[in-house]
Structure formats: C-alpha cells, structure tokens
Amino acid sequence: QIQSILASENNFTLHSSPSSCYNSCITDIQHANWYQSIALNENTSNFITLLLNVDGISISDSSDNSLWIFTFIINEINRTRRYKLQNCIFGGIWPGPQKPNREQTYAMLKLMTDELQLLENENAFTIKALGNQMVKLKVFLIGSTCDKPAQAIVQNVAEPIGEFGCGRCEIPGITVPSRDGGKHYIRVFPLSSKSRNEPECRSNKNYDRIMALKNATDQQRKGYLGPCALRALNEKLSQYRYPSTTSRTPRPIVKFHRFKANEFRLILLFAAPVLKHYLKPAVFKNYLLLVFALHLAESRSLQYEDIVHIRFLLGKISYLFMN
Known part of the structure; x- marks a missing residue:
C-alpha cells in the first residue's frame, strides 16, 4: 500500500535531515521534537513516518453492527492530501456486533506490529514526486489518534471510567459527580498538591517493566491488563x-x-x-x-x-x- 501511494502521489516531501525539520514555528509534524529526534538518529538514512487512527463506526442507525477500522496516513504527504481516501493505508478492519475484545485486538495489532518492525529496515520505494526515483526508505510509526474506548484497547489499559484509565499518566484517579448535585459520575485524574514529583507518564519502558512483574497488584500494574499469559503460552506452543x-x-x-x-x-x-x-x-x-x-x-x-x-x-x- 505504501508503494502504491508513493508511486502515484505528487504532493510528497522528504524531511530526513534535522535541518529541514527545524523551524521556530511549528506548522506540521516534522517540526515536533519527536520527529526531529528520529531525524538525528537516522541522519544517514531517508525515512517517512506514519500516524495510526483506530475508530469504530456504526453501519446504520437500525443495526447494532459496526466496523472498527485501523488506518495509517503518511505524514510527509501535504496536509491537504494526506487524508484523502486514496492515500490512506488500511491496516485492518473488524466487523461485528460490538467492538473487538482485547484478545481479538491483540491478534490484529500483532500482525501490524510485525510488519511495522520490518518496515523500520530500509526498503526500496519508487517515488513519483522525486521523478520516479527508486529511494531506500525506513518507515516509522510515531503516533496514534484514538478516542477513549479505542485508546483503551490499543494500549491494553483499563477503560477510561476505571481506575488508572488515563492513557497518558499512571494516576489512579478519583470518581466525582459530573456537575454539582448530579447523579452522573465521571473519573478524573487530578495532580496531587501534596506530591513534589511530577506524575509518571506512560511509556514503552514502563510498560515492559510492568509486564515483567509476577503477581503484580492493581497499584503496581498502573491499569495495564497484564501480564498476558496468552502471549507466553503462544511462544511456548510455537516451539513445541x-x-x-x-x-x-x-x-x-x-x-x-x-x-x-x-x-x-x-x-x-x-x-x-x-x-x-x-x-x-x-x-x-x-x-x-x-x-x-x-x-x-x-x-x-x-x-x-x-x-x-x-x-x-x-x-x-x-x-x-x-x-
């Protein structure tokens, strides 16, 4: 899909060098710190970046069936063009009467993760915007945009209304009325005025550390729904x-x-x-x-x-x- 898009799209620009990414005014994703850090690490290689979106949509008002769609867009395509249907990369589609459960989501994400890891190695692509040159590119996924239900299943964390339901921090949160005197409650994640330290943000490093804990308590897991014995069992059975x-x-x-x-x-x-x-x-x-x-x-x-x-x-x- 990436090759097909690059071979037909004219509005494409490589931003592989750190100097091309630097700008005192942020106007696009290549001016962000994370993008610039990739440019510094890959200063001898050309690369492009992807953004993931996961969302569910009801098929019709009269039906409970829905589609959960995993799509990627290429950030180096001009903003006016990158979200066009012909420039979207479809990673997976889940049709069903309800959103996919965590096991089903894991099965889909595992396939996508394996392919994304392969794309982080250099592969040759024909790029129309560069005069149909054959260019070696690395491909990196650098972010995702999800609503709260989608974020919970993609990150493998608790639902947003549950303890540790925030997708950015590891604060357990408290339940409060949505308005004074109301009976509807929501969970919020306020910073503690008593704590001198900034709250811990979620990261791959923290996730790997928590997944390695044996018999972890709810407080230690920080809302991550693991460790998942199914993954370990799957690996053992594959060697059997x-x-x-x-x-x-x-x-x-x-x-x-x-x-x-x-x-x-x-x-x-x-x-x-x-x-x-x-x-x-x-x-x-x-x-x-x-x-x-x-x-x-x-x-x-x-x-x-x-x-x-x-x-x-x-x-x-x-x-x-x-x-």
Whole structure:
C-alpha cells in the first residue's frame, strides 16, 4: 500500500535531515521534537513516518453492527492530501456486533506490529514526486489518534471510567459527580498538591517493566491488563514439537477463533507439558481427565471396559466442573 501511494502521489516531501525539520514555528509534524529526534538518529538514512487512527463506526442507525477500522496516513504527504481516501493505508478492519475484545485486538495489532518492525529496515520505494526515483526508505510509526474506548484497547489499559484509565499518566484517579448535585459520575485524574514529583507518564519502558512483574497488584500494574499469559503460552506452543504423524501444525493460539477441529485436537491431546505451567492445578487436573478420556476414545478398537472408563472420566469431569 505504501508503494502504491508513493508511486502515484505528487504532493510528497522528504524531511530526513534535522535541518529541514527545524523551524521556530511549528506548522506540521516534522517540526515536533519527536520527529526531529528520529531525524538525528537516522541522519544517514531517508525515512517517512506514519500516524495510526483506530475508530469504530456504526453501519446504520437500525443495526447494532459496526466496523472498527485501523488506518495509517503518511505524514510527509501535504496536509491537504494526506487524508484523502486514496492515500490512506488500511491496516485492518473488524466487523461485528460490538467492538473487538482485547484478545481479538491483540491478534490484529500483532500482525501490524510485525510488519511495522520490518518496515523500520530500509526498503526500496519508487517515488513519483522525486521523478520516479527508486529511494531506500525506513518507515516509522510515531503516533496514534484514538478516542477513549479505542485508546483503551490499543494500549491494553483499563477503560477510561476505571481506575488508572488515563492513557497518558499512571494516576489512579478519583470518581466525582459530573456537575454539582448530579447523579452522573465521571473519573478524573487530578495532580496531587501534596506530591513534589511530577506524575509518571506512560511509556514503552514502563510498560515492559510492568509486564515483567509476577503477581503484580492493581497499584503496581498502573491499569495495564497484564501480564498476558496468552502471549507466553503462544511462544511456548510455537516451539513445541508434535508427533511426526501430524499433518498440520496448529497455528498460533491467538488465532484460535480460526482453528480447524484438528488444530484443537492436537493442542488438547499433546500440549499438556506446556499447559501445565499456565493452568491452575485444579483446572489442569480436570484437563488431564479429558485428555485420558479422549485418548481412550481414539483407540482403533474399543473394549466394553474402555467405554466404562471413558464414561467414568467424563462423569468425573462434570462433577469437578460443577463443584
């Protein structure tokens, strides 16, 4: 998509050198400090930058269905042109009766993140505005614009009305009436007059540190909904070796909603050594009963006593599940 846009758009300017970014008056994104810091770090390379937008839109007034759209724009295109439909990059679209949950959002963002990391390496692009020259460019995502619900799912933080719901700071916040005497309450994040230190802002460094905490309290997590065992489990399962008779290795578990029956079967029957480290002991014991029952049921031939054992195991599962 980037190549297609650069090959057809005339209103494009490279701002790769720090001197071209400097301006005492900020008129566009290349004059911002963050953009200039990239220009300093990449002083021997050409680069362009992207801005991400995530938003949901209702399909019609008579329907609950909506579309959640992930789009990128290229900041080096003239402002009058960069938001034109033909210059928008579509990272993903989620159709459904409600906004995507966090697992679904993670699956979509993971694909986009992987590709963005590849784009940070130099790739050759044909640029029409430079006389159809072939230029090596690095591509960096430098920001996003989201409303509060979208910001919460993209940043993996609490909802804006919840504790630590601010997307910029790590203040827990307090609940107050939206107006005097009103019954409607909102959460605000005021600075403490007693604190001598400025509030901690959210950052990638803080996020990585918090995700590394084991059994973190709510205060320690600062509203981040992690650590996510699903990511660690996904990595372990990707390294797991299934029997040589396996015709199709299961896809990443974050894509379980697309699994075929055989992929569910393989993880169910053979992933116990991995799942043992992620399931609670009582749940893991219940899971093993199901595995034993299914192994018996998959035998090439069944004896009557095998059926008795299978019924016993499945009955035990039902009993433990209800209790």
